[in-house]
Amino acid sequence: MSFRTKSIVLGALFLVLLAALIVGGLVTPQGVSQRSAAKLLVPGFRPGDAAKIEEFDSSQHLALEKSGAWLMDVSGMQFPASPSRVAALLSSVAALPRGSLVTRDAAAAASLGIGGATTRRITISSASGVVLCTLNFGTAIPGGRGSYVSLGSASEVWSTGEALAPYVTTDRTFWGNFKIVPDDVTAAAITRISVTVRPGVSWTATKSTDAQNRLSWSLGSRPAAEVAQEKVSALANSLSVFSGSDFVLDGSQLSAVRSPSETISFSLNDGRSFELLVGAKRADGLSPCMLASGSRGYLVPQWRLQEVAVEESTLLLTKPNGSR
Numbered sequence: 001m002s003f004r005t006k007s008i009v010l011g012a013l014f015l016v017l018l019a020a021l022i023v024g025g026l027v028t029p030q031g032v033s034q035r036s037a038a039k040l041l042v043p044g045f046r047p048g049d050a051a052k053i054e055e056f057d058s059s060q061h062l063a064l065e066k067s068g069a070w071l072m073d074v075s076g077m078q079f080p081a082s083p084s085r086v087a088a089l090l091s092s093v094a095a096l097p098r099g100s101l102v103t104r105d106a107a108a109a110a111s112l113g114i115g116g117a118t119t120r121r122i123t124i125s126s127a128s129g130v131v132l133c134t135l136n137f138g139t140a141i142p143g144g145r146g147s148y149v150s151l152g153s154a155s156e157v158w159s160t161g162e163a164l165a166p167y168v169t170t171d172r173t174f175w176g177n178f179k180i181v182p183d184d185v186t187a188a189a190i191t192r193i194s195v196t197v198r199p200g201v202s203w204t205a206t207k208s209t210d211a212q213n214r215l216s217w218s219l220g221s222r223p224a225a226e227v228a229q230e231k232v233s234a235l236a237n238s239l240s241v242f243s244g245s246d247f248v249l250d251g252s253q254l255s256a257v258r259s260p261s262e263t264i265s266f267s268l269n270d271g272r273s274f275e276l277l278v279g280a281k282r283a284d285g286l287s288p289c290m291l292a293s294g295s296r297g298y299l300v301p302q303w304r305l306q307e308v309a310v311e312e313s314t315l316l317l318t319k320p321n322g323s324r
Helices: 005-027 029-038 085-093 106-111 229-240 251-257 300-308
Strands: 054-056 061-067 069-074 077-080 100-103 120-123 132-139 147-151 157-160 189-199 200-209 213-221 262-268 273-278 287-291 299-301
Touching: 054 085, 069 085, 085 120, 100 106, 189 229, 213 229, 229 262, 229 300, 251 287, 287 300, 299 300
Parallel strands: none
Antiparallel strands: 054 061, 054 120, 061 069, 069 077, 100 157, 120 132, 132 147, 147 157, 189 200, 189 262, 200 213, 262 273, 273 287, 287 299
């Protein structure tokens, strides 16, 4: 037999063996199990079809609804929801693998936290009210590998949901969008900042082009050479992302903010201006805050306020001898 003929025969045998291995992997119990685990738990689910998300646990009910933007219902009031977290939840549901089948027995499912009072549930519906899916979540799988999950009224319980675990919560502080200034505000667009730290103590910073055609900040009558440019720029950046940690739900607190203890106003290069009103600090250390032109109030932690409600002296360059 020639070398060429041997090569052809050996090549053919290799292909036959390879095909046998592939087919064997498909028909063995291990192969079947791997394919089953790779299937989607909610086949055909499309994130774009979702218009309402409801989450339930033993004591709470959270509702998110799409009305242009995603909104969260809190005590009958509508507040903005985090678009990135809603998108992440819906994408995770669409990609949720079926995982491994744990049981079809109702009693066994109950022992895993599904079917009882502690069951957590996510229901996603379309704009017309059609339920797209309902996911029931039991106890966490040991080792942090997700939860025991069932789909709707189906008896099958699967071990899956690791990527979905962070979003199975009714905590409004997780779902809320607490950014106070509009999303399109950038630090680079801010050209003027005025801060009233307390009555009688205020300052104004203005951005302009210097003799070297560079943008720089000046403070009142102080030239740019006396100003710590990086500190004012950092303040402008803090204003562009200014946000709270919760919403103001008490209407009386919202009214009190209209007589603020501190104000921060700033203007943009497109002509828009915004004024932040800051109320007195509460017992929990949070301060109510709102835009003067807005209708929603936010609770802001002190560390965030301290980034923007600063005194003028903190923005000046320190001379070598420590004097201003």
